[in-house]
Structures are given as C-alpha cells and as structure tokens.
Amino acid sequence: MSFLTIDHVSHTYFTKKSATTALEDIHLEVEEGEFISFLGPSGCGKTTLLSIIAGIMKPTEGQVILNGKQISSATPSVGYMLQQDYLFPWKTIEENILIGLKLLNKLNENEKKRTFQLLHQMGLENVEKLYPNQLSGGMRQRAALVRTLSTDPKMLLLDEPFSALDYQTKLKLEDLVFQTLKDFKKTAILVTHDIGEAIAMSDRIVLLSKRPGKIAKIFTVPKELRDTSPFKTRQHPTYTSLFDLIWKELDQLETNNNN
C-alpha cells in the first residue's frame, strides 16, 4: 500500500449556469518521501486537485487515501501552501507563522523556537514584528512556506510557490525548499507551469492535459538528476534532453486538443 493514493478522482464544478469538469479520472500512487510535480496548462485543474488532496474539497468521484485512511476533511498531516501567500495582513509575521501551532494547541516554547529557526534558515531575519505588507513578494512566500512547515506536516502540497519571484530568487528558493524537504524527509506535491522547475525538483513528473485535466503522461526523472540540487540539475547534460522530451509532449497535447 503506498503512502498516498489518489484513487480515480474526478471533479466537476457546478454553478447555476454551467457544469465545468475540471478533473477526470486521476489515479496516482505516491511513495513516502517522494517528490511529485504536476505540470499542465492554466486551468487544467491543478489547484482543484491540490484542494482535493488537502481535504478542503470533496471530489465528485473517487477518493484520496493517505496512510491507509481516506481524507474527508482538512488534516494537519497535510500542509498546503496556496497559489498566493495568503499571509494575514492584520497579523505580524510572528503571529502568521505561529497560527498553525496555535490552532492545533501545540504552541509551546520548543515549537516556537523551532519555527523561528526555520524562519532564519529561510534567510528571514528581524521580520517577526513586521506586517506582511512590509515584506517583498519573495520574503512573503518564504514566510508562507515557514507557516506551512511550522506544524510539521507529513506531506506538503505546493501550488506554484515560486511563480511570483524573479529568476534568481526562484533558483535560490528552489534549492532551499529542496534541501529542507529532503532533510525532513517530506513527501511533496508541487504544481507548476515551469518544465525546468519540475525537472529540477522532482522524482516524477505528471503531465496533465487541458481541461478536463487527465493524466497524459508520467515521466520518471533519472537517478542522477534526482539526488542533485535543483540548481546543479539545471546544468546537468541529461536535464536538456528531458526538457526537450517534456516540451514536445506538452506541445503535442496542445495541438491534439486544438484539433
């Protein structure tokens, strides 16, 4: 039995005027400690899928099983970082990153110290008393990541966590997140539009087709790329060939869909 099973999940959004099928028959098994990326065009249902895995939304069909238990509501064992940082503007950074521990009644000196340490590891110093609007976009995303990690979830869901960043910051943060997740042996699912990012970070890459989102293809990243840091991966010779392969596949998906 794998750590996480996405068991034939389909989802349709119903509104008064329309019914939009966002996901169709997604089936995937994820091992513990694995890093999976979902790659697909805008609107193919990536955010929907993460919300379902997080237990925030019920799929219209299928189920998600984590550690042998069906996920029916949000659980602290899954940390979910939304597409934007969603730091609470009326709370200081300190209050923001401690909110999870507070809500789970786990706020003690030890946990507090650990969370602050994480903040410093992310390169954020002396920001505890500031409000989110006093931070840059990249700093905010790092703070949001600390908030997600603060409760020590077994699995992390990251929805385009680096999309709002400049290239350099993005590369640095990729390395940081990669290392942090490997150090803590976390299972992670990353959503992205960026082929390079997917190759650099993950063990497996799942390609989703255009709406309704279906699994079009799964790529396994070669061993030599998996264990190197994202930055080094990007310079590896194998990287370019895999990039081309995925590029072509995505391109084909688009043309197929247009016909």
Place this chain on the structure above:
Amino acid sequence: MKQTTTIDLLHKQYLQRLHKEKKWITFYQILIFISFFLIWEVSSSQKWIDPLIFSSPTKIFHLFVEKLQDGTLLANLNVTLFETVLGFIFGTLFGTLLAALLWWFPRLSKILDPYLVVLNAMPKVALGPIFIVVLGPGFTSIIAMGTIISVIITTIVVYTSFKEVDPNYIKVLQTFGAGKKHVFREAILPSSFPTIISTLKVNVGLSWVGVIVGEFLVSAKGLGYMIIYGFQVFNFTLVLLSLVIIAIFATIMYKIVELIEKTLIKSQ
C-alpha cells in the same frame, strides 16, 4: 555630497510649502467661523433677520451661562449623552452579533434576507410611539430608538463584509484544522474591522437622530426635550443653544471613534 544637500534643500522647501498651505487652510476655517457668528450677531441686532426666531450668539451665550448655573443644562446633557452612547453601543454591538449569527447559519441569512430589506427600508423613528407604549415613556424607550435606528443597517453592512472575506484565508486556517469558531476569530472578524469602524462612524450620527427624536416624543428630559420645549414656548434661543451643544458633542463622539480606529487598525 552636493547632490544630497540639494535634495535636503528641496525637501525643506517642500515641507515649508506644506506647512504654509496648512496655515492658510486653518486661517480660512477660523475666518469662516468668526464671520459666521459676527454676521449672525450683527444682522440680529440690526433686525435684518427676525431676532425672535434666529436669536443671536450673545443671547445664546447668556442663556448658556444661565442654564449652566441653574444646573438644568448639565442634567439634560447628561441624560442625552447617556442615551446616545448606549444606543450607539447597542446598535453596533447587536448589529455585529446579528451579522455573526447570519454568517454562522447561512440558511438563516437566506431566510431572513427579505425581512432585513423591509426593516432596513422602514423609517425606524416611526416605531417611536410603539416603543413608548411598550417600554414606558422613559430612557429605555429612547435608548431603544437610538439602537433600532442603526442596528439593521449595521447588520447588513457588516454581514456583507463577513461574506466578502477571501475564502482562501479560510482555507489556510482549515489546513490547520480550524473550526468555524476559529475561522471567525482569526479571519472573518479581523478582516472586517475596517468595515465595522466605518459603520461606527455612521452610527454616531444615527444614534443622535434616534435619541433626539425619542426625546421629542417622550418630552421629559434631555437636549431633545429642550428643543421641543423651546419650540412650544417660542424660545428659539433655547432651541439654538441645544443645537450648538448637540453639534459639539456629536463631533467629540466622532473624534473618539476616529481615535479607536487608529488604535485598532495598525497594520492596514
């Protein structure tokens, strides 16, 4: 080096301009204030306007001193302030509580929606006679008037702001296992503080209306009573004195609300 000195100089000039502008504004404000009372005084003493109806600043001032000395002004002011502050607090508090209730039970809000619309459209002061009959001709009825006039609009405005909170903030809390209570405390309420504050400002004015009309009807105590009494005995100096006092204290209440706003909303 040279560059920073020019920038400093420019900044100084900018501040001077700002300061000068502010001085002119204050000057004109004081000018309007003084001329208003001066023109009023002169036209009243020259009988350009009917002094019986429009009185005059000096007459109002003399009456003010007289009423201050015999203690009736302070007694009436006390009563009105007490009723207005309570009406204001109750209106805002009950309105917000009702909004919370509607947020908590979405179905309730859908059911009550048409009734809220009707209640909001209704001129609340028209309920005055009913209050007086049910609650007695005392301060209870008047406070009820001060409350009812603001409670419905507060409910509607605050509830709308509760609903407009970005659902993604709620998602963030849910991933940490937050229940409805936590979602309300950590996201819904704090993000609606700016709206609640602005309803506070509106409610200051509304509760004065409710209370003064209530005092007209009960006609026993308070500044509203002073107005209606002055009107009945054709003592318009008394009416105008009450109006001036109301203007001053309504402004003070408004300023207090602004102060609360500054301390409550630090970050936004």
